[in-house]
Amino acid sequence: MKAAVLNSIPGRLDIEEVQIGEPGPREVLVRTAAAGVCHSDLHFMEGKYTYPCPAVLGHESAGVVEAVGSMVSYVRPGDHVITCLSAFCGHCSQCTDGHLSLCENKATELVRRPDDPPRLSRDGEVVNQFLHLSSFAEQMLVHEHALVRIDPDMPLDRAALIGCGVTTGLGAVFRTARVAPGEAVAVIGCGGIGLSAIQGARIAGANRIIAVDTVASKLELAQELGATHVVDASSTDAVQAVRDLTGGGVHHAFEAVGAKVTAEQSFQMLRNGGQATVIGMIPLGTTVEVAGVELLYEKRLTGSNMGSNQFRTDMPRFVDMYLDGRLKLDEMVSKTISLEQIEDGFADMRAGNVARSVIVFD
Ligand SMILES: NC(=O)c1ccc[n+]([C@@H]2O[C@H](COP(=O)([O-])OP(=O)(O)OC[C@H]3O[C@@H](n4cnc5c(N)ncnc54)[C@H](O)[C@@H]3O)[C@@H](O)[C@H]2O)c1
Ligand SMILES: [Zn+2]
Ligand SMILES: [Zn+2]
Structure with missing residues (x-):
């Protein structure tokens, strides 16, 4: 089959022929229908995070089941599925405590053992699954x-977005931060993740939803999706602007960029007792600083991993929200592209041209 392989970090993606195995007892073979281009893939390509190479990237997808292993009863060939990187074992202390996205056995029980044939290979050589x-x-x-x-x-092609960006953004609002009706929310960064957080805040009933970005077209789209106010951080001090708009700060700020400066801004724009939730992947080795005295005012700084999801519960609900019109996904798909055009998708992301590019397979 054709796949986009990262052969070195930093590096670009090469479209290559890769071999895929048969399903083991608890495995499912899925024909990919669509895959979103998420900034997290780009962080690995740019070397801000590391991963063993060669690897086939991509982690935001939906497809149709082709074959199932001998012990799988949950799905059958022909079923439509969304994938999620928050694979869970179901029995570690995090899973049994309801924190499935923090499963402790991801690296051991949800992958093949080293002496088994790999799921992906290239002429006999292991290709790592991302x-x-x-x-x-x-x-x-x-x-x-x-x-x-x-x-x-x-x-x-819409379902694919739920595989990462939508679940991360909505989940950060619903599950990590638990935004309450009437609260004031700021979202820094209006790509696929931030726009999903904005939609989550709208659905949760937030009163003021302030979108912050440096690109005018992103701010326009943010308003279409639920932002009540916008701040152009390319020309304005975002922290001061959010404080001015809210008479002192927001109850909840979400960082959806992945940078030290914006993570610190998310904390600085809180009212007393407020919570900053950092969703963006801050580069390895980078620290985030807060003024210690602010902790005296019960301000909180936390992270969110994939929206603290319980995805088998959450994703079908998000599908219903799309089908009943509350969750707007058509507007978030800026471009559909082929697998061969994947580097163009990342170039558009770097240039800030798109909310999401989605790869559609024939
Ligand atoms: N925590 C998780 O589980 C998780 C899951 C998915 C993605 N992420 C991370 O979330 C972040 C966002 O991902 P995405 O796919 O939406 O990225 P994206 O590139 O589509 O969007 C980022 C947005 O931030 C804006 N931006 C850049 N610098 C800014 C600044 N200084 N102030 C305000 N806005 C600024 C850009 O214009 C762009 O609109 C990435 O770091 C990604 O790795 C985290
Ligand atoms: Zn992602
Ligand atoms: Zn577990």
């Missing part, structure tokens, strides 16, 4: 706990 998925490929071979069955009425 985050349990490797979505930039015509097929995926995943553990059954890395997918959820969905309503077949859901268009799969």
Whole structure:
């Protein structure tokens, strides 16, 4: 099958022929229908994070089940599924405590053992699977706990966005931060993740939703999706602007960029008792600083991993929200591209031209 392979870090993606295995007892073979281009892939390509190479990247996808292993009863061939990198074992202390996205056995129980044949290979050489998925490929071979069955009425190119960006943004609002109706929210960064957090804040009933970005077209889209106010951080001090708009600061700030400066801004724009939730992937080795005295005013700084999801519960709900019109995904797909155009998708992301590019497979 065709797949986009990262051969070195930093590096670019090469479209290559890769071999995929047969499903083991608890594995599912999925024909990829669509895969979103998320900034997290780019962080690895740019060397801000590391991963063993060669690897097939991609982690935001939906598809159709082709074959299942002998012990799989949850899905059958023909079922429509969304994949999720938050593969869970179901029995570690984090899973049994409800924190499935923090599962402790991801690296041991949800992958094949080193002496088993690899899920992905290239002429006999191991090709690493990225985050349990490797979505930039015509097929995926995943553990059954890395997918959820969905309503077949859901268009799969829209469903793909739920695989990472939407679940991360909505989950950060609903599960990590638990935004309450009437609260004031700021979201820094209006790409796929930030726009999803804005939609989450709208659905949660926030009163003021302030979108912050440096690109005018992103701020326009943010308003279409639920922002009540916008701040152009290319020309304005974002912290002061948010404080002015809210008479002192927001209850909740979400950072959806992945940088030290914006993470610190998210804390600085809080009212007393407020919470900053950093979603962006801050580069390895980078520290985030807060003024210690601010802690006296009960301000909180926290992270969110994939929106603290319980994705088999959350994703079908998000599908329903799309089908009933509350969750707007058509507006978030700026471009559909082929696998061969994947580097163009990342170039558009770097240039800030798109909310999301989605790869659609034939
Ligand atoms: N925590 C998680 O589980 C998780 C999951 C998915 C993605 N992420 C991370 O979330 C971040 C956002 O991902 P994305 O796919 O939406 O990226 P994206 O590139 O599509 O969007 C980032 C946005 O930030 C804006 N921006 C850049 N610098 C800014 C600044 N100084 N002030 C305000 N806005 C600024 C850009 O214009 C762009 O609109 C990335 O760091 C990604 O790795 C984290
Ligand atoms: Zn992602
Ligand atoms: Zn677990």
